[in-house]
Amino acid sequence: MIPAPFDYIAPTSVEEALAALQQHGDDAKILAGGQSLLPVLRMRLNAPEMIIDLGRIDALRGVRDDGDAIVVGAMTPHSVVGADPLVAEHAALVTKAVAHLADAQIRHRGTFGGALAHADPAGDLGGPARALDAQFVIAGPGGTRTVSADDFFVDLFETAISDDEILTEVRLPKHTGWGAHHEKMVRVAHQWPICAVAATARVQDGTIADIAIGLANMGSTPLRARGVEEALRGQRADEDVIRAACARAAEGAHAPSDLNGSADYRNHVVTVMCRRAVLGAVQGAGA
Ligand SMILES: Cc1cc2nc3c(=O)[nH]c(=O)nc-3n(C[C@H](O)[C@H](O)[C@H](O)COP(=O)(O)OP(=O)(O)OC[C@H]3O[C@@H](n4cnc5c(N)ncnc54)[C@H](O)[C@@H]3O)c2cc1C
Numbered sequence: 001m002i003p004a005p006f007d008y009i010a011p012t013s014v015e016e017a018l019a020a021l022q023q024h025g026d027d028a029k030i031l032a033g034g035q036s037l038l039p040v041l042r043m044r045l046n047a048p049e050m051i052i053d054l055g056r057i058d059a060l061r062g063v064r065d066d067g068d069a070i071v072v073g074a075m076t077p078h079s080v081v082g083a084d085p086l087v088a089e090h091a092a093l094v095t096k097a098v099a100h101l102a103d104a105q106i107r108h109r110g111t112f113g114g115a116l117a118h119a120d121p122a123g124d125l126g127g128p129a130r131a132l133d134a135q136f137v138i139a140g141p142g143g144t145r146t147v148s149a150d151d152f153f154v155d156l157f158e159t160a161i162s163d164d165e166i167l168t169e170v171r172l173p174k175h176t177g178w179g180a181h182h183e184k185m186v187r188v189a190h191q192w193p194i195c196a197v198a199a200t201a202r203v204q205d206g207t208i209a210d211i212a213i214g215l216a217n218m219g220s221t222p223l224r225a226r227g228v229e230e231a232l233r234g235q236r237a238d239e240d241v242i243r244a245a246c247a248r249a250a251e252g253a254h255a256p257s258d259l260n261g262s263a264d265y266r267n268h269v270v271t272v273m274c275r276r277a278v279l280g281a282v283q284g285a286g287a
Helices: 014-027 037-042 078-083 085-090 092-099 104-109 112-118 126-131 226-232 239-246 263-284
Strands: 007-009 028-031 050-053 063-066 069-073 135-140 143-148 153-155 166-173 179-185 195-204 207-216
Touching (some): 014 028, 078 092, 112 166, 126 195
Parallel strands (some): 028 050
Antiparallel strands (some): 063 069, 135 143
């Protein structure tokens, strides 16, 4: 289908984009890579009167080292994030997840911030963002605020970003030396996950010193598998211990039922995927 008619502007600064959002209010929609927004417009599920394209704002693109965090500009394409050496060294879980995200064309157009702002609970980046305790920097008419990953994802396709605000960058606290593994279950290649588990761990002398696990498509937002984390912290990085702990992977989750699988199926399969993800992470950390 052809989208409903809309006006289009492409500001060159965040300030200009914010002013346009203020001016057009509910009638405006931000365009990043367009990989989720354009299908929505073409299906006429949304018909904004004004599209504000962030594609010409250079300040929103790129990856930089900022002391204790790696900062990813919201408009940085997935392909750039996936190939970035700073991200690979300090936030390896993101590198692993991006490698599994859609196909090369979509990774070239789609953006890191766009995918997180879209907040599809099946998205591949929400789990890693939760696991790494990412911080979301949001600009609005009153200035800039920072929101934790725990508070950023509010509900299905809903985040802490208000209608008059723009996500400008995502801060990934450094997890240098941590092993990382992203386990994704799909029916066909390059698809959204039926569910996915993102695990990152620090191992010291064969013991799991610290671990963080994010889940995708196990609820209306990306989740943390806190029960598994608690059960594993301070334990030997041993397969039987990990298997027993990962039996708790679905604790507190509200898995959906759809054509790809029932909630019961997901609740079972996530325990298997969690074991694989944790084993991959601890092995990557030298266990
Ligand atoms: C066929 C197909 C398969 C895919 N498979 C996967 C997959 O396996 N895993 C996965 O994770 N993703 C997948 N995606 C989605 C992909 O990751 C998109 O890049 C992502 O969902 C949206 O990013 P975008 O930059 O294209 O944002 P857009 O589509 O431009 O925007 C998405 C939404 O976020 C808002 N938005 C964007 N940027 C900002 C900002 N800076 N501040 C405030 N609001 C903003 C927009 O207004 C819009 O509502 C797939 C997409 C397609 C088309």
